[in-house]
Ligand SMILES: C[S@@+](CC[C@H](N)C(=O)[O-])C[C@H]1O[C@@H](n2cnc3c(N)ncnc32)[C@H](O)[C@@H]1O
């Protein structure tokens with residue numbers, strides 16, 4: 512193997528840029544919730560994002576059946592993978608020679624899916640050495656380590672050359688950073704004509720201010736959810752022009768309602784369900800062209 516393919520995240524861990532980023536690195540280094548690991552075990556794609564789409568009640572069958580919980584886990588995982596597929600649908604044409612960036616890549620499930628779909632290179636950045644090691648180990652197991660690589664790196668200050676990246680995304684990772692700083696960095700490394708996509712939860716300016724449920728989600732994950740207005744403004748200020756904005760709130764509610772009935776609940780289900788229902792919080796995809 513070359514030095515490139517034997518890369519491990521823990522070989523050289525940069526110091527956190529801020530005390531907050533140190534907190535977030537610790538949070539994800541210590542994270543091992545069954546709702547994430549048991550879903551990932553279904554097919555080896557490990558996600559830290561939520562699901563979209565209708566629940567397949569026929570596939571779930573009778574709740575009294577001994578296999579029901581296993582089927583429920585598979586169904587939640589199917590909906591999470593459908594979310595990642597929907598994000599990848601919006602990246603535009605990607606060739607095998609292109610490089611994509613997954614900003615805030617978690618355990619790397621979306622990166623594997625992107626490589627399988629496009630045959631391209633995918634570079635992931637996360638604050639967590641445990642996550643980057645996990646993603647690189649999975650890539651080695653799948654023998655795609657020459658194309659899929661995770662590293663410990665601040666997404667606001669990446670090593671990618673100016674104009675070198677065909678498309679990039681944030682999947683539920685924008686709520687940990689200042690949006691102006693984030694979009695300035697994507698805009699720097701994206702090619703002109705390249706595509707940026709995010710799926711995120713944002714508070715709804717029509718509601719007024721962040722609701723108590725949004726505050727509860729922030730406290731639960733130590734994050735800072737932005738408003739929909741902030742996204743549009745920060746993109747406009749950084750040469751990212753929205754090409755599609757999709758309100759996925761109705762599409763994600765079935766996932767949450769199903770998850771709330773499972774043995775893998777974490778306690779945050781009520782906040783998501785109530786805030787989506789009262790309109791204070793929205794689950795959105797924004798795809799933007801780098802102009
Ligand atoms: C909720 S997880 C999402 C993971 C992944 N996108 C997915 O869909 O499975 C949030 C991720 O954002 C990362 N993150 C937060 N702030 C970051 C920063 N400043 N630089 C790089 N990664 C960051 C965390 O390390 C974590 O991997």
Ligand SMILES: CC(C)=CCC/C(C)=C/COP(=O)(O)OP(=O)(O)O
Pocket residue numbers: 544546547558559560561683684686711712728732734736777779
């Ligand atoms: C939409 C919003 C506001 C997301 C916040 C970021 C976040 C923690 C996403 C899910 O991670 P996870 O998969 O580790 O969480 P859980 O353990 O709840 O499944």
Ligand SMILES: [Mg+2]
Pocket residue numbers: 546547558559560561
């Ligand atoms: Mg999860």
